[in-house]
Amino acid sequence: MLEKKTIDYEKVVLIGIINQEQDEEKSREYLDELEFLAYTAGGEVATRFTQKVDIPNPKTFIGTGKMEQIREYVSENDIGTVIFDDELTPAQQKNIEKILKAKILDRTSLILDIFAQRAQTSYARTQVELAQYQYLLPRLTGLWTHLERQRGGIGMRGPGETEIETDRRIVRDRIALLKKKLEKIDKQMETQRGNRGALVRVALIGYTNVGKSTLMNVISKSDVFAENKLFATLDTTVRKVVIGNLPFLLSDTVGFIRKLPTQLVESFKSTLDEVREADLLLHVVDISHPNFEEHIASVNQILDEIKSADKPTIMVFNKIDNYEHETIDEDDLVTEKTTKHFTLKEWEQTWMSRLDSKDVLFISALNKENLEEFRKKVYDSVREIHVTRFPYNSFLYPEYEEGL
Structure with a gap:
């Protein structure tokens, strides 16, 4: 019998700040994400520290009093790694290292480390x-x-x-x-993309860990690695997919994230060419995440940076099986209703009023809920692009019928 392999997680401490740009709630959200990043990299968070600072200390990023508090905790609890949520200057990193006598990382170096693990x-x-x-x-x-x-x-x-x-x-x-x-590799890949012929290109995009790879597996019946960790896949996967009798190319791209290091945006710009050259984008969103609207904004910002914001896009709200909302008692006349109290139906109506209703979907890729509706929308959108490009063979692809 094979012995089960156990993972040795490093004990880490997280440091975040509260300022005009990020209040206490926003700081907590960023640290939640940083904790997930640390877990993905192999870290176990022992505790978190936050401090209100208008301007970061040029020498140690945070104040001396808070630094001494962290130093005592690190020393007493045998902490080997301290991770800051914001990018540190080389001088700050060196100074903090001398004080805490531990490995000092910032958000950028942590993401780079995860990418180093995940690159296949x-x-x-x-x-x-x-x-x-x-x-x-x-x-x-x-x-x-x-x-x-x-x-x-x-x-x-x-x-x-x-x-x-x-x-x-x-x-x-x-x-x-x-x-x-x-x-050199970019030129080779550009040639490969050019050799893919006249097939319509569809790209799965979205924040990291929203279920793109799971959806890719469901649609293309392929076996793309999917895991409940950030940046489970780095390499773009392209598959030929057929819905009904209509073939198209589907690519699964690297997930986006807030505060994405500029070095990675630059290094991965050719990977993003799959997005730039796509005819249709499937923007996958984890609706069960409390900050999914901010994730949408982060993805849209990167799309704008790579000049792909105006492409035809279908918003695919995934993980409806995990969605939970806060309820208000009918007799509660004090609590103001906000988006955190929305039901799925209310979110559906909200997004369908914001966008063209034919470009919004609510599904569960894992449980295969509403996938027939998803297939129909993708088929219709790909067919529209194909027919516009090749009107002479439009008869080959009839209107979508259930069960195609």
Whole structure:
């Protein structure tokens, strides 16, 4: 009998701030997400610290009193890693490290570490490595001595482990080499995309962990890796899918996230070409997440940045089986009704009034709820694009009938 493998989670502490841009509630939401990121990377959160700061301390990001409180907790509880929700400057990271005598990460380095774990193909690994080196370059002075003291674990995967003696010149050379390598692969991928013929291209997009890969598996009957962790898949998967007798190409893209590191946006821009070149976007949303509307805004912002915001889009609200809402007692005349009290039906009416009703869907990919309606909408949208492009063979694809 095989022995069950247990995961050794690192004990970590999270640090967040409250300021004019993010109030206490917003800070808590960001730390919730940071905790999920830490769990995905292999960390177990022991506690969280927050502080109200209008302007971060240029030396230690947070105030000296709070820093001393954290130092005592880290020392007494044998904490090896402290993670800040905002990006630290190289000087701040070095100073905090000296005070806390622990591994110091920020949100960016944590996301980079998860990407380093998740990258499967040579292309994804090259993209991640480039982003890591770009992030590490200004931090070289303080980083190597720290790595000599403690190696491995969260934030330590990738180039840091083997390049202890690396100086800035060699790192810059490595960055230039990786950029050339990516340019070469980009050209190959561009050729591959060009060779896909006249099929309509559909791209699954959305915040990370909304169920894109699960939906991909259901639609294409393929076996794309899906897991309840952030960034379960990095590599774009493209499958030929047929609904009825209508074929099209479906791609599953990397998930988006708030505060996405600029290094990753830059490194993964060719992965986002699948989105840029798509004829139709399926924007998948986890409606069971309390902040799903903010997730939608984050995705729309990135779509705007890559000039894809005006593409035909179907909003696919997934995980309706997990949706819960707060209820108000009929006799309660004090509590004001807000969106957190909305039923699914009310959300459906809200979004159908905001958008064209034919571009809104509510489904459960996992439980296969409302998938017939989903297939019909996708079929009709793909058919419309195909018929516009090739009017002479429109007779090949009749109107959708249930059971096609």
